[in-house]
Amino acid sequence: MLEATGLTKTYGDTVAVRDLTFTAEAGRVTGFLGPNGAGKSTTMRLLLGLDAPTAGTAHIEGKPYRQLSDPLRTVGALLDATWRHPGRTARQHLRFLAATNGLPDKRADEVLELVGLASVAGKRAGTFSLGMLQRLGIATALLGDPRVLLFDEPVNGLDPEGVHWVRQLLHGLAAEGRTVFVSSHLLPEMEQTAQDLVVIGRGALIYQGTMADFVARAGSRGVRVRTPHTGALRKALAERHATFTEDGETFIVSDVDSEAIGELAFAAGATLHELSPVAGSLEHAYLELTGQAGEFVSGGAR
Amino acid sequence: MNLLRAERIKLFSTRAPWWCALIAVAAPIAFTALFLGLSGAEITADVSNTQLATSTGRTVAMVLAVLAATADFSWGTLRLTFQAVPTRAPVLLAKGAVVFATCALLGLIAGLGSWGMGHLVRPDTDLGLHSGADWRIVFGQVATFGLTGLLGVGVGLLLRSSALALSIVLVWTQLVEGLIILIPRIGTDLYQWMPFYAASQFAGGDFTRTALKLSPPFGPWGYLGYFAAISIALFAAGVLTANRRDA
Numbered sequence: 001m002l003e004a005t006g007l008t009k010t011y012g013d014t015v016a017v018r019d020l021t022f023t024a025e026a027g028r029v030t031g032f033l034g035p036n037g038a039g040k041s042t043t044m045r046l047l048l049g050l051d052a053p054t055a056g057t058a059h060i061e062g063k064p065y066r067q068l069s070d071p072l073r074t075v076g077a078l079l080d081a082t083w084r085h086p087g088r089t090a091r092q093h094l095r096f097l098a099a100t101n102g103l104p105d106k107r108a109d110e111v112l113e114l115v116g117l118a119s120v121a122g123k124r125a126g127t128f129s130l131g132m133l134q135r136l137g138i139a140t141a142l143l144g145d146p147r148v149l150l151f152d153e154p155v156n157g158l159d160p161e162g163v164h165w166v167r168q169l170l171h172g173l174a175a176e177g178r179t180v181f182v183s184s185h186l187l188p189e190m191e192q193t194a195q196d197l198v199v200i201g202r203g204a205l206i207y208q209g210t211m212a213d214f215v216a217r218a219g220s221r222g223v224r225v226r227t228p229h230t231g232a233l234r235k236a237l238a239e240r241h242a243t244f245t246e247d248g249e250t251f252i253v254s255d256v257d258s259e260a261i262g263e264l265a266f267a268a269g270a271t272l273h274e275l276s277p278v279a280g281s282l283e284h285a286y287l288e289l290t291g292q293a294g295e296f297v298s299g300g301a302r
Numbered sequence: 303m304n305l306l307r308a309e310r311i312k313l314f315s316t317r318a319p320w321w322c323a324l325i326a327v328a329a330p331i332a333f334t335a336l337f338l339g340l341s342g343a344e345i346t347a348d349v350s351n352t353q354l355a356t357s358t359g360r361t362v363a364m365v366l367a368v369l370a371a372t373a374d375f376s377w378g379t380l381r382l383t384f385q386a387v388p389t390r391a392p393v394l395l396a397k398g399a400v401v402f403a404t405c406a407l408l409g410l411i412a413g414l415g416s417w418g419m420g421h422l423v424r425p426d427t428d429l430g431l432h433s434g435a436d437w438r439i440v441f442g443q444v445a446t447f448g449l450t451g452l453l454g455v456g457v458g459l460l461l462r463s464s465a466l467a468l469s470i471v472l473v474w475t476q477l478v479e480g481l482i483i484l485i486p487r488i489g490t491d492l493y494q495w496m497p498f499y500a501a502s503q504f505a506g507g508d509f510t511r512t513a514l515k516l517s518p519p520f521g522p523w524g525y526l527g528y529f530a531a532i533s534i535a536l537f538a539a540g541v542l543t544a545n546r547r548d549a
Contacts, residue, residue: 099307
């Protein structure tokens with residue numbers, strides 16, 4: 001369980017994070033979304049006590065991070081996969097961290113096995129690809145077998161197999177009753193991974209709740225209809241005063257549901273090759289809600 | 303104990319400290335071999351003259367100490383360490399202790415090794431440690447190297463960047479302290495308050511003391527106290543700053 005209350009961080013005149021209040025529950029994967037520069041990484045650093053908040057508090061399992069004893073046993077975090085000395089081997093990197101919290105040396109080899117890096121445990125981290133560094137970072141987070149896990153962009157640089165592996169891992173960790181808090185800008189990936197969402201823009205909270213509710217907010221995107229008898233369907237839809245767009249044999253009808261369109265087509269004698277509701281996606285919902293909140297909004301049309 | 307172990311693993315699991323340690327010890331011993339071996343009878347082989355290049359070794363030990371702090375900053379491993387030990391100060395004190403012990407050991411090997419090398423290349427001369435001063439000149443390296451290690455960690459924690467911190471300490475030790483003498487009137491007086499001049503008054507050989515006919519403000523032990531105060535102050539400043547600053 002992770003709780004932020006009124007979290008605020010200012011650097012001079014710049015407000016990086018403004019009065020942020022949210023929770024991440026145990027046993028669920030909570031996605032943390034926001035445009036570039038929205039304050040995601042700053043928030044993560046505040047949660048972990050690396051930066052001191054200007055105002056507000058962050059509690060992990062009921063305590064401020066700085067009051068946890070041997071915190072690696074409570075919270076594991078991957079903030080930046082490049083945080084390693086390139087001349088140090090993967091095993092030594094994990095061993096020095098394990099030593100700080102009194103974890104046994106063998107724990108380093110266990111987590112390397114878990115992330116699939118056992119064969120390169122003795123290699124210098126400077127020779128690792130970004131994907132391998134992400135795995136090393138995940139191993140670092142898992143070192144103390146913690147109840148709470150924070151990951152900042154864990155799938156950056158991973159190949160499709162690696163992305164799939166991280167998704168399974170996060171689901172598995174949450175299923176074991178752990179709190180999993182993960183940021184990513186890969187929205188389709190997040191849609192498959194997270195059950196809950198915290199969305200921020202310009203340092204302030206935009207949304208906190210379930211993924212399903214968030215996606216539903218964006219509303220239906222209409223119904224896709226495909227028919228070889230375009231003339232008949234067009235006439236029937238026009239008589240019904242339906243709003244639709246047309247592209248070759250495909251129609252997108254935005255204000256009539258699929259049952260009604262099916263009946264309409266049947267009556268008009270138009271054979272249907274496809275009739276499918278276009279579901280709202282996380283991406284649509286996200287762009288709608290954060291459209292005004294981006295720090296660096298592009299000038300052109302989306 | 304856990305933190306001392308962690309910092310020990312951290313220090314010795316990369317290459318730079320090993321190279322620094324090797325050079326810190328090899329350079330003064332090799333210099334002694336060449337200096338006493340090649341010089342003729344005009345250089346007396348006494349205990350002090352076996353220790354002339356230990357200050358160079360001490361500077362390399364300081365490079366090791368600076369890197370122990372700045373490499374941790376620049377590669378982000380200090381942030382990971384702070385994540386693991388959010389109270390921070392214990393981990394920084396452990397780093398100071400590990401670097402102090404390492405540099406002290408290097409001082410012992412450099413001092414003893416240079417003295418032993420003197421025996422080897424000038425077997426005919428008497429290099430026995432007859433007085434307390436002789437003992438201090440050789441074994442005092444343990445204290446001056448160790449304190450130099452603390453000073454280096456302090457500077458590294460304050461400045462964070464390897465390039466910046468190394469440039470400053472090297473320019474200071476290799477140029478600034480020596481150039482101070484050239485300032486008209488106050489130069490030589492000021493020179494006697496320079497930290498590394500002070501360290502060399504406690505242990506090691508020193509040409510300038512005899513050449514400039516100075517009347518120093520402290521005796522050797524006073525100078526050790528003065529150097530210790532500067533080193534500990536810089537180390538404490540580094541710890542306090544790193545403790546307070548956003549990581």
